[in-house]
Amino acid sequence: MRTNDVMLQTATKVVTFIILLFAVHIFFAGHYTPGGGFVGGLLTTSAIVLLMLAFDMNTVRKILPINYVVMTAVGLLLAVGTAAASIVFDVPFFTHAYDYFDLPLLGETSLHSAMLFDAGVYLVVVGVTMTIIQTIGEDE
Amino acid sequence: MALQILLNFFLALVWMFMTVSFTPTGFIVGYLVGLGIIVLMRRFFSYRLYTSRAWAVISLILLFLKELFLSSIQVLQIVVRPNMNIKPAIFELETELQHDWEVTLLSALITLTPGTLVVGISDDQKRLYIHALDFEDIEDAVSSIKNTFERAILEVSRP
Numbered sequence: 001m002r003t004n005d006v007m008l009q010t011a012t013k014v015v016t017f018i019i020l021l022f023a024v025h026i027f028f029a030g031h032y033t034p035g036g037g038f039v040g041g042l043l044t045t046s047a048i049v050l051l052m053l054a055f056d057m058n059t060v061r062k063i064l065p066i067n068y069v070v071m072t073a074v075g076l077l078l079a080v081g082t083a084a085a086s087i088v089f090d091v092p093f094f095t096h097a098y099d100y101f102d103l104p105l106l107g108e109t110s111l112h113s114a115m116l117f118d119a120g121v122y123l124v125v126v127g128v129t130m131t132i133i134q135t136i137g138e139d140e
Numbered sequence: 141m142a143l144q145i146l147l148n149f150f151l152a153l154v155w156m157f158m159t160v161s162f163t164p165t166g167f168i169v170g171y172l173v174g175l176g177i178i179v180l181m182r183r184f185f186s187y188r189l190y191t192s193r194a195w196a197v198i199s200l201i202l203l204f205l206k207e208l209f210l211s212s213i214q215v216l217q218i219v220v221r222p223n224m225n226i227k228p229a230i231f232e233l234e235t236e237l238q239h240d241w242e243v244t245l246l247s248a249l250i251t252l253t254p255g256t257l258v259v260g261i262s263d264d265q266k267r268l269y270i271h272a273l274d275f276e277d278i279e280d281a282v283s284s285i286k287n288t289f290e291r292a293i294l295e296v297s298r299p
Binding site (some may be wrong): 013014016017018019022024025062063064065079105106107 | 151159168174181184265298
């Protein structure tokens, strides 16, 4: 018997956005406070999994038409690219650089190239976990 | 549409509480981050994104400014011409707009561009009677209004 999960779906519609917002916050907080690409990626995945629980996989695929395998590859390329960029500046592999910039809205902000590496980690984590969950979920 | 804007404000507030930055800057950053998430999840909504409607309003304003500029030049040319060989006419425009505000907006835009003037609207709001300063061809006049203003207004009111 299929029960009417209107409550789950309605709550999901609001909660998903808050989880995604929290994921973004955790991702950017990673440098000075607990958080980072890995936790942010897992939180994003949990938001998508919540969508899959409340709706079904085809609906979620319509909402987010993302090829997660490609996403993983892009994340790996970004991580390797950030690490390899240090070669161009004649410093050892994986050397990061940072500086302070005066951004509009945000004020004086420290921009670190480790953030790009973290973005790669984020994409890989989301891509891999979503691939695992989707592959298992589709198996009849 | 209003629900999306409300959700965006709500996300901005949540962001402010999450980052403990109760400043206008924190609100704007939260609003932008929330907007990014809403754009990412845009297929989740049964109607289109509110930013596309906002863009339709902006492009309608730009279209009006452009038409205002071009038709002002045309009227200026008629005014400075030594001989007054113009052909004024009143023609009928069938509109597919339905809401009161759409018909009002279309009439206002037609009236505000020099050279054309709405002199009356039929009782069932399906036909506008337009006076043209220099009239050449009804097909041209009707299709130019239909292709510019009416289409832009439809773009704004599309759900």
